[in-house]
Amino acid sequence: MHELSLSEPQDLWRIGLYDLVVISELDEPIDDAWERRALFRAPLHIVARQGHPMAQSGTLQPLRDCLWIVPSYGQRVLSNPLLSLEGSLPRQLMQAQSIYIALALLRTTDAVALMSSVVLEDPQTSSALVALPLTEALPSLRVSLVCKSMDALTPAAREFARGLIDAAQVPGILRTAPRPDS
Template identity: 25%
Template sequence: MKIHQLRTLVAISDTGSVRNAAKALELSPAAVTKAMRELEAQVGVALIIREASGISLTEAGRALLAHARLMIQQLRRAQDEMDRFSGGGRERLTVALPAWVASALLGGIMKRFEQEMPDTRLVFYESLLSVAVPKLRDGTLDLSVNRSCPPSCRDEFQQVPLFLVSYAVVGRAGHPLAKCRTLPQLKGATWVLNRDFTENDAEGDGPFGEYFRRYKPRVHVAHSSSMMIGLICNTDVLSIMPWPLAELLVAKEGLCVLPVTETIPEVEVNLMYRRATPLSAAAKVFIQSLKDTILDEANADDPMSRRVFHAVECVLSQP
């Protein structure tokens, strides 16, 4: 398999047609078609299905696509590293962070990082486990900070424990359910969450899992903290969020935390990266900047730092 063939497969998957893939790759449609035919001949199976509505991937095509994305990202990382040595380009590092980590810690991390890697371009994503794991797997992400991944994929990723975090039920100030103390009192509530609470998802979430299974409330899903916060501030939806984010929003947005006695079990928040992928110089510096900032802020006198670290347990080992 050749890299241009794998790039062609990825482009067809992303654009849905040979013509659009050709535009994306700045090639002719004939060149794209030739590359795909050569790739299919080499692997011995059909990879794409041509339909009136466009092109879709076969099961074999989808399996190869995951490897293709990773190989292309690895090649990009290797080129970035060589460009750094030659002075011919700017290295790039992609990182996913939870909203509360970005709000509380990213400024300090950036100051440290830029002192050592001033020419590296950082690309940030919001860290949601359902999004972060696939992006780590296909090489889109270099590093991610999020809750522990499921046991089924722990062999793939190195995980460095950072925090233990508990969760709060949050609504707008003056919410009609603001004084509710038990989950059954919230049986008629509408929620906005950053993940689906299917039965399997909810099994490990204690009383909240039982609540969602029993009462089956209406749940909207927002894969963006800013969208979720906007809904909470302007409607009567409730949400479940990490205590440090709740602390920040109570102070900044005037939200309220409901005094619900049932709790979601604490979750471990980890730094994650692929075990099989060598860390770049930029990744190593970012990891150290993250660790140093956490340890500094955990002992800081700043009111915001005290508010955030009062809401989490730092489990990062001292250097």
């Protein structure tokens, strides 16, 4: 198993290095050549440390000058013209693929981050972080198993994939079960 950024897997699949990936992505239609199975969905939130001086701002606009920590899809989310940032990105934007780096920065600075509710439900982080009460609606995250084709997987990879898909159907094991359209 390897932790990869969103841009890496496609090149690695082309050369046959990986059978499948489990990836977090925005919960929206994706038109590419890969087969996807949604494992779970979770709402996105703007998250900060407990006691953050801007924790009660109510909208994104006052947070514009904060350091923002975002995943690879974060810039696309924040540039949505429906948000109070009005299509312009925050002044300080850091893309972080590692949850550990993001959490360390959140705990020790006045940074804010775009993260899923899964982080807030984790007992190790829930006491240190809060979701900011914003009026803007943010999209949801989808965690998906992605491969070229489920039928083309090796027997071991197919069993692993089936195990992940089965575990995703058990309430509380991973998260809420995916919608039937996935």
